[in-house]
Amino acid sequence: MTIHAWFSEWGDRKKKYARTPEKFMSADRFASSGVGIGLPAIVQKSTFSFRNVKDGADRFLGVSKSGERPFARIYTRLGNPTTEYLEKALFQLDCQHIIDAALAADERRPTIASLVCSSGMGAISCTTMALVKSGDEIICGSVYGCTDSFFRTLEKFNIKTHFVDTSVTDNVKRILEENPKVAMVFLETPDNPTLKLSDIEAISHLTEPRGIPLVVDNTFATPYLQQPFRLGADIVIQSLTKYVNGHSTSVAGVVIGPYEFMSNYLFHIYKDFGPTPSPFDSWLNSQGLQTLHLRMERVCASALTLAKRLEKHPKVARVYYPGLASHEHHQLALKQMRHAGGMIAVELKDGFEPGRRLMDYFASYTTPAELAVSLGSAVTYFQHPASMTHAAVPENVRLERGITPGLVRISVGLEGVETLWDAIEEGLKLAYS
Secondary structure: OOOOOOHHHHHHHHHHHHOOOOOOOOHHHHHHHHHEOEOOOOOOOOEOOOOOHHHHHHHHOOOOOOOOOOOOOOEHHHOOHHHHHHHHHHHHHHHHHHHHHHHHOOOOOOOEEEEEEOOHHHHHHHHHHHHOOOOOEEEEOOOOHHHHHHHHHHHHHOOEEEEOOOOOHHHHHHHHHHOOOEEEEEEEOOOOOOOOOOOHHHHHHHHHHHOOOEEEEOOOOHHHHOOHHHHOOOEEEEEOOOOOOOOOOOOOEEEEEEHHHHHHHHHHHHHHHOOOOOHHHHHHHHHHHOOHHHHHHHHHHHHHHHHHHHHHOOOEEEEEOOOOOOOOOHHHHHHHOOOOOOEEEEEEOOOHHHHHHHHHHHOOOOOOOEEOOOOOOOOOEEEOOOOOOOOOOOHHHHHHOOOOOOEEEEEOOOOOHHHHHHHHHHHHHHHOO
């Protein structure tokens, strides 16, 4: 079994500072933290000069007298002031309660840190490489197709992945009991694309005593809807490309985790692999953060209305949305999420063919949506998981997870619920004509 050297200290601090009875930061404080002190300058530089030789030598030792992140004023692959601003803002949105509690306890050593990468997959792959070694094993839930493919690829490095339905906590317990080499548990909640929820708090009580990091991909929820550290997560990842950016104008990801892990393990993988965000991308994502709370409120309200109407539509066989009382994890959504999110999955009657016609309808530029695979944008996106985002997942596994040929995933945007509903009704009419 892999024993992570940093986990013991973190486990103690997690109990003292991270877990809270409150599940979220207040909406007003979240808004003010996201807006911050205004946007940073775009520092479009690859290289930073030193004051003298000693200053350069100190920086390569990670010594920073001016207070910024070590290495941030050497070379943009190692850190950039614009990205540093984004890292701080994201860090505060997920972890301000940890910062406040540590300061109140007069904690002298840093507890938590963040690192922005050039993509969500960059964040996932670097985190994994920092946590596992040959001979280790991973537990992975139902996840995005590229994440799934990445974990399957690790087999050639003698790293085995157990793919399980983490929405059933007993599945995780069983694998942990039967496989002492597990070194990481990775899950999405809600998952992509069937929107099942995993109980972060319950799973953390299984991983924590074993010294196994629980990594949560929080892309679908964002820190506005769900704050995994408060529930017992050890490392939180997001694809910033999605809701944080909010306009599909850049690609980026973030890792937030224990300071010792981030500085002594993850950062060295990051600097050598080189998943560096551009300063302009970091500026775009900093801009997106300023309106994240407003956009999430709007898309969640629209998604709930659309899901309720779709559930009653005679051509719809099933709607997957955690905000519906019919959803198998509705009560868990009420417990660990502020709202149920902006993602909906729909299974139409008669399967793939009407679903294809519905999606082709939204491929037209005349409709208030697009046929596209991303999510979290101001624009509503329709897509077909089985042939698009999850095409790399083996077919039998897709079917086991409920990713059928007839499943349609919808990322609800900002167009307005009545405008979207009129278009969906028209699309369904054409799909069955």
